[in-house]
Amino acid sequence: MSSETAAPAPPCVMIIFGAGGDLTKRKLIPALFHLCHGGLLPDTFAVLGLDRLDLDDGAYRDLLAAEVRQHVGSAWDAQTWDRLCGQLHYMKADFTDVESHMALCEHLTRLDADRGTEGNYLFYLAVPPSLFGGITRLLGEVGLTAEAADDWRRVIIEKPFGHDLESAQDLNRMLHETLDEEQIYRIDHYLGKETVQNIMVFRFSNGFIEPLWNRQHIDHVQITVAESVGVEHRGAYYEEAGALRDMIPNHLLVLLGFLAMEPPNSFDSCAVRDEINKVLDAIQPLTPEQVLTHAVRGQYGEGSMPSREQVQAYRSSPGVAPNSRTETFAALKLTMDNWRWAGVPFYLRTGKRLPAQYTEVAIQFKKAPTTMFKGMDLEDMNPDMMVLRIQPDEGIQLGFSAKVPGPTMRIGTVNMDFCYADYFGNAPATGYETLIYDCMHGDATLFKHADTVEKGWEIVESVMDVWQALPARNFPNYAAGTWGPEAAEDLLRNDGRRWRPIATPSPTRCGQ
Ligand SMILES: NC(=O)c1ccc[n+]([C@@H]2O[C@H](COP(=O)([O-])OP(=O)(O)OC[C@H]3O[C@@H](n4cnc5c(N)ncnc54)[C@H](OP(=O)(O)O)[C@@H]3O)[C@@H](O)[C@H]2O)c1
Structure with a gap:
């Protein structure tokens, strides 16, 4: 709009x-x-x-x-x-x-x-x-x-549209008793953010992107939705929800859907929904054994934020039980069983009291097959990385290798950086403007349909089941102001990868 x-x-x-x-x-x-x-x-x-x-x-x-x-x-x-x-x-x-x-x-x-x-x-x-x-x-x-x-x-x-698959189905049934699906607009304000919509524009209106957007060229994808805030006055709600339920079936999986979808026939709500649902269908739900190795949970203890503010532990927040087992951090490794993405892991992480209020998608490309520069080892070269920043400063950054000036051959990583605000100004917005306007026009493209909601719950259901059956014994396991438990680092380290380092407190560049 x-x-x-x-x-x-x-x-x-x-x-x-x-x-x-x-x-x-x-x-x-x-x-x-x-x-x-x-x-x-x-x-x-x-x-x-x-x-x-x-x-x-x-x-x-x-x-x-x-x-x-x-x-x-x-x-x-x-x-x-x-x-x-x-x-x-x-x-x-x-x-x-x-x-x-x-x-x-x-x-x-x-x-x-x-x-x-x-x-x-x-x-x-x-x-x-x-x-x-x-x-x-x-x-x-x-x-x-x-x-x-x-x-x-x-x-x-x-949101929340239920707290598990069964309650989401109940809610949908209840709504459908009075309303047609076309009358129901399930709002996820993440989809009102410009960059989420721009993922579609970026992917499908630039001819050079699509040939690279697949398992031949992409090594893996990281999605980070980090919150620096704690639970504030929502302790009682959060105790029942936790990071996984609160964030992954809705915000992170829909982001993943826009990133991984096939080109829809049009930017029409049914066409887009169908493609997102195909992505969600292709995601392999984790088996109980995989939950132990592919899913990480954490809860913050007291700690110091980058602003030097000392903050209390989750368990000391109002409305939270002193021995709470609710997770305030969740990370998953998901894979997709389809032609485009087979073998490409998607790592998702979200949590509270992390060092920055920040959302990004990092796409790491595969390395060049060999290096022809004498004395340079492929291992020494950083992989090319594209970062889609979603908040706070929406933009796109491409990190790639360039020669460091000088008589010897040295290769360094440089960044090309595009900031929305530099080109289009900083229109004030809450994230709800586009969604309210679209609803008034009857355009449901950026809203969630009943089946998308249910598929999101299906994907995380096995994780919720295992976590409930095996309550965490080591909480709190990360200090406020850090990037989550060590096990989240291991999730990538075990695959020979690592999370893209994110500057703190908030990696803003635009408007500086
Ligand atoms: N706040 C956010 O930023 C945010 C973000 C994302 C999603 N949401 C979702 O948005 C919804 C609203 O959240 P909120 O934070 O605005 O809640 P809220 O502050 O509690 O607002 C709800 C309002 O409805 C009134 N109300 C409740 N039951 C009523 C009844 N039977 N008759 C008349 N009035 C009644 C409440 O009055 P009383 O206070 O007197 O009960 C209150 O003024 C929730 O589903 C929440 O999960 C909120």
Whole structure:
């Protein structure tokens, strides 16, 4: 989506369940602010916030003003806020109660008449997942999910989409009782990040990349999603989830899907989904024996972050058991059984209290077959590496060999570095803008379909089973501020490889 060429969204009301919650204040309304600033919201648009707070429209607008101002930072402008603010409405509701849903019907009819929103509704469920089924059922009961020829009804739900395969299937079944799959938009804000979409553009609109993108030329792939933060106020949730459940079936596997997919016939949601699902189908689930050697878990103890801040152990966080066995770090080695990727390992790692808040994909190419430079050993030469940086500074870096100037033949590694911000500026974004806008347009390309969610759980199920059957005995096994347990290094070392060193605290280059 580019605001220079994109048309405003169609007329609609965005109904936010959980309008007084954290996600709404920090992400959703700021994302609408950015869309409004870019001219991408029509005049025929309204937000109807629902929550149990006792507020009227004016008080709700006041509540959000301070939050939005804080979260959009330097992008704040009063004119944009005035425009958006006039489109914000509020209704007190109990989401478990049919009367509230009936009142919602009446409210929406009034908004359609006043605002020209034409009966198009985007329901955003910014609530705990335990409420998804009940809310969609009640929306169905009061007739708000039925689409007519000239209007649409769509529902965005937030992760987690279940906590294992069975619960994900239950959730999908529950949603499908009221909604068609085409009406359900499962959001993963990682897919709203420019670089994730740009993986597709990079791979499929540059003729020179695709011939290299396979097992002939690629030695292995590393995906790192590192968080420097701890569990903060989410201790109780995290105790039940852990790093594997929280990150791998959704963010990391979808990234892997975009990296490894075959070219889809078009950039159309069904075509893209089918190709991602084929990748997930080709991933070999680990056998219980393989889990012991191909999967690593860790939990952080107290330690010192690169900022020199001393931080407490996971087990000392609020809401966390003092003898917790929940992992805050997970790494996997996965392989794919298909023509393009057979024999190419994909190493995934994610964790909390790592030294940087940083996401990247590193693609290591195979070495040259021989060296013709006298005195140079192939072993001395670094392999060529392409790094797709996803956050914080989105960009692409290619590391390759070059001659060090001088009379003798010496070879060093140099980097070509492309930064999005250098070329396209730094458009402020929360990661939700594209996704909300796409949903308003009915484009589900960047959303997860039911089968993608279930396949993600299938892949990690054996790991979850073994880890549950054999609780970790050596937790905590890494200090906060380090790159995880030693076993994560061994995962690659045993294959004669190593994780790409990542600068700390945050390897930013753009805008420096
Ligand atoms: N926050 C994030 O950055 C983030 C990121 C990714 C995904 N998510 C997901 O987004 C969803 C929302 O997260 P959140 O952090 O915004 O949660 P939250 O702060 O707890 O917001 C939920 C809001 O809904 C209200 N609510 C709950 N049950 C209600 C009911 N029966 N009737 C009326 N109001 C009710 C809550 O009111 P009370 O506070 O009074 O209960 C609260 O204001 C969750 O599924 C979460 O996993 C959040």
